[in-house]
Amino acid sequence: MLKPRAHLLKLGEHLLPLAARTPFALQRIALERSLNQVFAEPLADDAFEALEGNWMRLEVVDLNLAWCLSCERQKLRIVEQAPIQVTIRGNWREFLLLASRQEDPDTLFFRRRLVIEGDTELGLAIKNLIDSLDPDLLPSWLWKLLQGAGEEVALAGRAQPVSA
Template identity: 95%
Template sequence: MLKPRAHLLKLGERLLPLAARTPFTLQRIALERSLNQVFAEPLADHAFEALEGHWMRLEVVDLKLAWCLSCDRQKLRIAEQAPVQVTIRGNWREFLLLASRQEDPDTLFFRRRLVIEGDTELGLAIKNLIDSLDPDLLPSWLWKLLQGAGQEVALTGRAQPVGA
């Protein structure tokens, strides 16, 4: 019998690829609303100022998902295409390890499991921003879910370099 975290990971492996079939407009609406709500406090404190007037592309290679992200007047904005200055690319498991704090961001980038291309100074500022965000900003159920799934990925060691 699968452990609950292993079951959750298996379910994620089946459901996450369906996100690529979701119309971009729905992805944008869901992401903008969620991100702006969850990060309302850091946005009000200008924590995302590195993205003011700049676009970052976030690519989840193995899921064939990508979003362009910017900050405009203390609101995060999502676009399908934009004149990006930096791209951060990786597989979903690596982003999960990053979000759940199961792996140090520097290790993920050093081992090329996450890749920054373009304006590396902006990319490093964004990496530092992500690393500085307080997990307590997330609803407790979501943080527990992320931690559990991240721990399972860390235990199974199935995270891989980009493109592998």
């Protein structure tokens, strides 16, 4: 019998690919509203200044999802296409490990499970920004969900045999 968290992760594996079928306009609205609300305090404190006037492309390769992000007047903006300076690319499990703090960002990038392409100085500034964000900014239910899902992904990754 699957543990509740493992069951939730299996459900997510089936539902996440549906996100790529969601019209970009709906993705943009949901992401912009959520991110600007959750990160209102760091945005007001200019924590996202590295993105001010710059564009980053975030690609979740295995879900066929991508967004271009920038910061304008202390608000995050998301568009489908932009003149990007840096791309951060990986699979959803790696982004979940990063978000849930189950894996050190340096390890994910060093092992090329997450990849930075383009302006590496900007990419490193964004990596450091992500690493510095306080998980207490998230609603407690969301942080618990991220942590639980991240723990399950980390456990599953440790259980996988190493290929030669």
